[in-house]
Amino acid sequence: MTNDVLIFAEQRSDQLNPVVLQCVTPARELAGKTGGQVVAVVIGSGIEATTQAVAGHVDRVLTISDARLEHYTATHYRTALRQAVEKIDPRFLLMPASFMGRDVSPRVAVACGAGLATDVVELTLGDDNALSARRPIYNGKAFGRVTFAADRLAIASIRGNAYATAEPGGAGATESLAFAPADGDDALRCSEVAKTGGEVLDVTEADIIVSGGRSLKSEENFQILYALAEKLGAAVGASRAACDAGYQPHSRQVGLTGKTVTPKLYIACGISGAIQHLAGMRGSKVIVAINTDPEAPMCKVADYVINDDLFNVVPALTEAC
Amino acid sequence: MKILVLVKQVPDSTTNIKILPDASDIDRGGVKMVVNPFDEFAIELAVQLREKRSDVETITALTVGPATAADALRTALAVGCDDAIHLQDDSFADLDELQIAGLIAAVVRDRGYDLILRGKQEIDLDSGQVGPALGEYLGLPHVGALVQVEIADDAGSLQARRRIEGADEVLDVRLPAVLTIEKGLVEMRYPSLPNLMKAKKKPVEVLSAGDVAGLAEATSAAGGTKMSELSPPPERPPGKVLSGDVAETVPKLLRLLREEAKVL
Numbered sequence: 001m002t003n004d005v006l007i008f009a010e011q012r013s014d015q016l017n018p019v020v021l022q023c024v025t026p027a028r029e030l031a032g033k034t035g036g037q038v039v040a041v042v043i044g045s046g047i048e049a050t051t052q053a054v055a056g057h058v059d060r061v062l063t064i065s066d067a068r069l070e071h072y073t074a075t076h077y078r079t080a081l082r083q084a085v086e087k088i089d090p091r092f093l094l095m096p097a098s099f100m101g102r103d104v105s106p107r108v109a110v111a112c113g114a115g116l117a118t119d120v121v122e123l124t125l126g127d128d129n130a131l132s133a134r135r136p137i138y139n140g141k142a143f144g145r146v147t148f149a150a151d152r153l154a155i156a157s158i159r160g161n162a163y164a165t166a167e168p169g170g171a172g173a174t175e176s177l178a179f180a181p182a183d184g185d186d187a188l189r190c191s192e193v194a195k196t197g198g199e200v201l202d203v204t205e206a207d208i209i210v211s212g213g214r215s216l217k218s219e220e221n222f223q224i225l226y227a228l229a230e231k232l233g234a235a236v237g238a239s240r241a242a243c244d245a246g247y248q249p250h251s252r253q254v255g256l257t258g259k260t261v262t263p264k265l266y267i268a269c270g271i272s273g274a275i276q277h278l279a280g281m282r283g284s285k286v287i288v289a290i291n292t293d294p295e296a297p298m299c300k301v302a303d304y305v306i307n308d309d310l311f312n313v314v315p316a317l318t319e320a321c
Numbered sequence: 322m323k324i325l326v327l328v329k330q331v332p333d334s335t336t337n338i339k340i341l342p343d344a345s346d347i348d349r350g351g352v353k354m355v356v357n358p359f360d361e362f363a364i365e366l367a368v369q370l371r372e373k374r375s376d377v378e379t380i381t382a383l384t385v386g387p388a389t390a391a392d393a394l395r396t397a398l399a400v401g402c403d404d405a406i407h408l409q410d411d412s413f414a415d416l417d418e419l420q421i422a423g424l425i426a427a428v429v430r431d432r433g434y435d436l437i438l439r440g441k442q443e444i445d446l447d448s449g450q451v452g453p454a455l456g457e458y459l460g461l462p463h464v465g466a467l468v469q470v471e472i473a474d475d476a477g478s479l480q481a482r483r484r485i486e487g488a489d490e491v492l493d494v495r496l497p498a499v500l501t502i503e504k505g506l507v508e509m510r511y512p513s514l515p516n517l518m519k520a521k522k523k524p525v526e527v528l529s530a531g532d533v534a535g536l537a538e539a540t541s542a543a544g545g546t547k548m549s550e551l552s553p554p555p556e557r558p559p560g561k562v563l564s565g566d567v568a569e570t571v572p573k574l575l576r577l578l579r580e581e582a583k584v585l
């Protein structure tokens with residue numbers, strides 16, 4: 001085993017997942033302590049832009065480019081990642097705690113005989129040289145420390161916005177590896193990918209989320225949130241009450257039974273902040289509550305609170321920014 | 322078609338989490354335990370498949386957990402599972418998620434399940450590792466975040482649809498396979514009292530460490546992490562309440578977001 005840190009440079013349609021450059025920050029810390037290199041692996045088909053975007057931040061880049069890797073599948077990507085691990089023999093493997101990262105990492109861990117911690121907010125290499133990771137548990141109601149076994153590859157998926165984006169730096173020499181699919185990989189094939197909703201961002205991809213609750217009262221009224229979101233380059237989210245009432249599709253639901261998000265800014269408009277909603281968004285960096293009720297739990301967790309009618313505040317905000 | 326549904330008992334989502342003084346675990350005293358809500362969707366999907374198709378032979382619920390986890394199995398049996406497997410041993414409490422997957426794989430490998438369903442993620446450890454890892458141990462495909470699934474008439478394959486990170490994907494999956502069910506697909510029916518009574522008569526196979534062939538290999542191949550130092554989430558500093566009418570609050574908010582929080 002080398003002391004290198006391997007990063008899975010996740011991309012879709014040759015667009016680098018921004019959390020990858022956040023993973024570079026702890027990767028450099030680890031490599032600095034162990035004297036290893038930071039190596040990125042880019043997997044896909046037509047991955048030039050991603051390779052370039054990541055090369056300026058790491059010591060080496062490995063590319064595995066093959067038509068069969070055009071769309072993500074857990075089996076093919078596991079095989080490609082295993083190839084990268086075999087080639088680099090790293091001590092650590094980091095990747096975004098995105099859907100893809102969370103989906104593929106357990107398979108890679110089993111395939112490589114590694115330990116795994118998901119959705120990590122902080123990595124620590126102790127004086128005893130043992131790696132540990134802090135991560136939220138019980139829907140963010142607590143945090144725990146996961147300590148890895150010493151003699152194994154340690155894999156961690158890193159929560160978005162837990163670390164700052166790394167500044168450029170590193171030689172970025174690129175080499176390629178030929179993809180060698182394994183038996184059984186084709187039991188899973190992706191036959192079609194359609195971008196959903198055109199320009200509308202998904203809550204899991206957005207740096208800013210404007211989210212609405214039951215109090216929006218109708219699907220049409222959500223338009224005022226979309227108008228604000230457009231100004232801010234934000235995604236629109238919703239509470240379960242709003243989704244159950246049909247104001248928004250369930251794909252926009254934030255919370256325990258919806259999506260977990262950690263944007264830089266979460267603007268909760270008329271959302272009470274029930275514990276199951278908080279479960280999905282309390283990891284946001286900055287929270288704004290717009291709520292007529294000063295006692296609403298959302299007003300207790302928010303950094304900035306406006307106790308006023310959202311139907312006045314939101315249009316005024318849209319106007320002003 | 323033989324279906325296996327993984328079921329885990331977790332603290333109710335409204336529970337206040339108290340941490341033990343030595344920070345090794347949460348205080349489980351008085352905590353209401355329920356079936357992981359995500360697993361409920363998996364159970365319901367299995368039961369609906371039986372109602373729709375003529376080829377579903379058995380639906381088995383499986384849990385790894387202490388004696389009290391039997392309640393979770395009984396709920397599963399009451400809404401339509403036929404039998405259950407309860408993997409119960411004090412030593413299992415020390416296994417991490419990858420090792421749990423290894424253990425489950427060792428037990429189910431030769432039992433010929435065509436479809437293994439599970440919930441998106443536990444709501445206790447939130448790790449989402451067990452399903453994909455189980456797929457890997459068994460050499461089977463797994464598909465996560467499913468919102469729609471269409472199983473071929475010959476039960477040899479299925480087509481799955483999912484919506485992730487802004488893309489709509491259609492996947493063709495060969496069976497047997499492990500599927501992870503997302504909210505929005507189906508809601509579990511309510512276990513009625515008579516059905517809860519009937520569930521008591523359905524067979525539950527209880528297996529301890531000694532009953533699992535190849536346990537040591539299965540749980541040493543990967544994983545081996547330890548959880549410790551539990552702490553409450555970092556305190557958020559008290560928020561700023563902006564007063565005045567919108568002509569005041571809105572510019573104030575924008576200034577704070579730009580200059581203080583630096584998020585705009």
Ligand SMILES: Cc1cc2nc3c(=O)[nH]c(=O)nc-3n(C[C@H](O)[C@H](O)[C@H](O)COP(=O)(O)OP(=O)(O)OC[C@H]3O[C@@H](n4cnc5c(N)ncnc54)[C@H](O)[C@@H]3O)c2cc1C
Nearest residue numbers: 213214215239240241255256257258270272274292293310
């Ligand atoms: C197992 C389980 C899982 C769940 N999962 C989720 C989940 O994933 N996500 C989720 O969101 N919920 C979830 N819930 C539901 C959750 O408990 C709440 O019921 C839900 O979040 C409430 O939605 P809400 O805040 O929109 O509505 P409400 O609780 O009705 O709150 C409306 C808020 O709007 C404010 N308001 C009203 N009018 C205005 C106005 N004009 N201007 C400003 N403010 C106004 C009110 O003061 C109030 O605070 C779950 C529940 C259970 C039991």
Ligand SMILES: Nc1ncnc2c1ncn2[C@@H]1O[C@H](COP(=O)(O)O)[C@@H](O)[C@H]1O
Nearest residue numbers: 327384385439440442443448449450451
């Ligand atoms: N101890 C367990 N017993 C049975 N099923 C489990 C167990 N742990 C995890 N699972 C299954 O895997 C799902 C996700 O758990 P995890 O992958 O650990 O987040 C759970 O909701 C269950 O369906």
